[in-house]
Amino acid sequence: MSVVLEPGKAGKLTGTTPWFTGDVAAERVPEKYRLDRAFVPKARYLDPEFLQLELDKLFTRTWLMACRLEELAGVGSYVEYEIGAHSILIVRESKDSVQAYFNACRHRGTRLAKDRGRVGSIICPFHGWRWNLDGSIRLVLDREEFVPRSDDDLGLVKVRTETWAGFVFINMDPNAVPLLEYLDPIPRIFEPFHYENMRIRWQKGIILPCNWKTALDGFLEAYHVAGTHPQLFRLDKSNDNLLSMKELENRVWSPTTTYERHAHYSSLGQKKSETTEDNATKDPLKRTTEGQIDPREAFALSVQYIFDDMGGLENERSWRAAEQLKTTDLPEGMTPGDLFMQLYQDLVISEGYAWQDISPQQWSEAGTAWNVFPNTILLPNQGSSFMYRARPNGSDPDSCLFEIFALDQVAIADYDKKHQHTPQIFEDYHDAALGQVFNQDMANAKEVTVGMHSPSFDGHRLSEAQEMTIYNHHRVADRFIWADRDA
Ligand code: FES
Numbered sequence: 179m180s181v182v183l184e185p186g187k188a189g190k191l192t193g194t195t196p197w198f199t200g201d202v203a204a205e206r207v208p209e210k211y212r213l214d215r216a217f218v219p220k221a222r223y224l225d226p227e228f229l230q231l232e233l234d235k236l237f238t239r240t241w242l243m244a245c246r247l248e249e250l251a252g253v254g255s256y257v258e259y260e261i262g263a264h265s266i267l268i269v270r271e272s273k274d275s276v277q278a279y280f281n282a283c284r285h286r287g288t289r290l291a292k293d294r295g296r297v298g299s300i301i302c303p304f305h306g307w308r309w310n311l312d313g314s315i316r317l318v319l320d321r322e323e324f325v326p327r328s329d330d331d332l333g334l335v336k337v338r339t340e341t342w343a344g345f346v347f348i349n350m351d352p353n354a355v356p357l358l359e360y361l362d363p364i365p366r367i368f369e370p371f372h373y374e375n376m377r378i379r380w381q382k383g384i385i386l387p388c389n390w391k392t393a394l395d396g397f398l399e400a401y402h403v404a405g406t407h408p409q410l411f412r413l414d415k416s417n418d419n420l421l422s423m424k425e426l427e428n429r430v431w432s433p434t435t436t437y438e439r440h441a442h443y444s445s446l447g448q449k450k451s452e453t454t455e456d457n458a459t460k461d462p463l464k465r466t467t468e469g470q471i472d473p474r475e476a477f478a479l480s481v482q483y484i485f486d487d488m489g490g491l492e493n494e495r496s497w498r499a500a501e502q503l504k505t506t507d508l509p510e511g512m513t514p515g516d517l518f519m520q521l522y523q524d525l526v527i528s529e530g531y532a533w534q535d536i537s538p539q540q541w542s543e544a545g546t547a548w549n550v551f552p553n554t555i556l557l558p559n560q561g562s563s564f565m566y567r568a569r570p571n572g573s574d575p576d577s578c579l580f581e582i583f584a585l586d587q588v589a590i591a592d593y594d595k596k597h598q599h600t601p602q603i604f605e606d607y608h609d610a611a612l613g614q615v616f617n618q619d620m621a622n623a624k625e626v627t628v629g630m631h632s633p634s635f636d637g638h639r640l641s642e643a644q645e646m647t648i649y650n651h652h653r654v655a656d657r658f659i660w661a662d663r664d665a
Pocket residue numbers: 283284285286287288302303304305306307
C-alpha cells in the first residue's frame with residue numbers, strides 16, 4: 179500500500195507516466211508551479227505566494243514533529259512550537275499524556291507561554307486568566323462581568339497530538355489520518371532502532387539564507403557527497419580539495435526510494451559495482467577507504483571522523499569500539515566492519531546499554547536518511563541518530579530555521595531519568611561549531627539560493643536515481659496544496 183509509483187521499482191521513477199498517478203492532475207497546478215518529469219520549477223522555492231500556500235495548506239494539514247517526549251519531562255512542562263503564524267504549546271498534561279493547544283488566550287488573544295518551561299497551570303500574562311493542564315478553564319477574573327460563556331468556549335483550543343517512538347507530532351487538521359497511518363512505513367522500518375530509548379544530546383538551530391526546502395534538500399540525497407565533501411573519500415580528512423577524476427571513480431552511489439508520503443536514500447557503496455550482489459543492500463559494515471592502510475584502521479578512522487567532526491550519528495561508545503578495532507586481531511573470514519560491530523556490541527552491553535539486533539534486511543530497508551514528510555529528516559544508526567528539521571522563517575521564502583538534533587541511546591538504568599538539554603540558535607552557521615561536513619552543507623544553502631534567483635535558471639533538474647526524495651516531496655505537497663484531499 180505504501181509504494182504508489184511503480185511498486186517494486188521504487189526509486190527508479192522512469193517512463194513517461196505515471197508521474198501524477200494518484201496525485202494531482204497537472205492542469206490543477208498553475209503552470210509556474212507545475213512539476214514535470216524530474217523537474218521542479220524554481221517558483222516553488224522563491225515565490226512568496228507559494229510559501230503562503232505551504233503555510234495555509236501544507237503545514238496546517240500534515241503531522242509535524244514538534245518535540246521529543248524527554249523535553250516534557252515533568253507534569254506541566256511545555257515546549258512552544260512555531261510554524262508560520264501559529265504558535266502551539268505542547269504540554270505534559272499528566273504522567274502518561276501530552277496535549278498541544280493553540281497558544282492564544284481566549285480573552286484577548288495573548289500568547290500564553292514562550293519557548294519552554296514548567297508551570298502548575300497555564301496563566302495568561304495579560305489579565306491572568308488560568309487554565310488547567312488539560313486545557314479546561316480554571317479562572318476568569320470577575321467572570322460575572324462577562325456575557326455568560328460555556329466552559330467549552332473558554333477552554334484552550336486543542337491541536338491534535340500523537341506520539342511515536344518518543345517523538346511528539348502535532349496536526350492542526352482535525353480530519354487528518356492518524357499519525358501511525360500517516361508515517362507508514364516508517365514505524366515498522368524504524369522499530370529495530372528503538373528511538374524510544376534515545377534522547378536528544380544536543381540541538382542546534384541555524385538561521386539559513388535559503389528556502390526551508392533547500393535546507394532539507396541538501397540532506398535528502400548523497401549525490402552531492404563527492405562534490406561537497408571530498409575529504410570523506412580520503413584518509414586525510416583535512417584534504418578537502420576537489421576529487422580527481424580517478425578519485426571520483428570511488429564515489430558512493432545512493433539511490434532513492436519513494437513511498438506514498440515519505441522517501442529515503444541508501445548509500446550503497448561504489449557505483450562501479452552497481453550490478454554486483456555486493457551492492458544490493460545498504461551495509462553499515464562497509465565504509466569507503468583508500469585501502470592503502472590497514473583496513474581496520476581505515477574503518478575505525480571513518481567512524482571516529484563522523485563522531486569527532488559531526489558530533490552525532492556515532493557516539494563516544496562507537497568511537498571507543500573503533501579505537502579497539504585498530505589493535506584487535508581480525509579473525510579469519512571477518513571484515514573490519516563485522517569485528518567493529520562485535521566490539522561495539524560487547525562494549526555497550528558491558529556498560530549497561532541495550533544492543534539493537536538489526537538484521538541485514540532491516541539495515542537495507544532503513545537506508546541512510548529519510549524524509550519524514552514534510553519537514554523532518556531522520557538518519558537511523560545503531561545507538562545514535564541525526565534528525566534535521568526545517569521551518570520557514572517569517573514570510574521570507576529565502577530564510578529558514580534549520581535544526582540539527584543529535585540523538586543517542588541512553589543506558590537502560592537512565593530510561594526514566596530526567597533529561598536536560600538546552601537548544602541553541604545561531605544567526606550565522608559559522609558560530610555554531612558544526613564541524614567540517616556540516617559547514618560544507620551550510621555553505622551550499624546560500625549558493626543554491628543565489629543561483630536560483632538568476633533569471634537564467636528555471637528549476638531543478640533531478641537525477642531519477644539519486645534525487646527522487648526531493649521530487650517526491652513536491653509530488654506529495656501538491657496533494658495538500660491543490661487537491662484539497664487528505665493525503
Ligand atoms: S488577554 Fe489573556 S487574560 Fe486577557
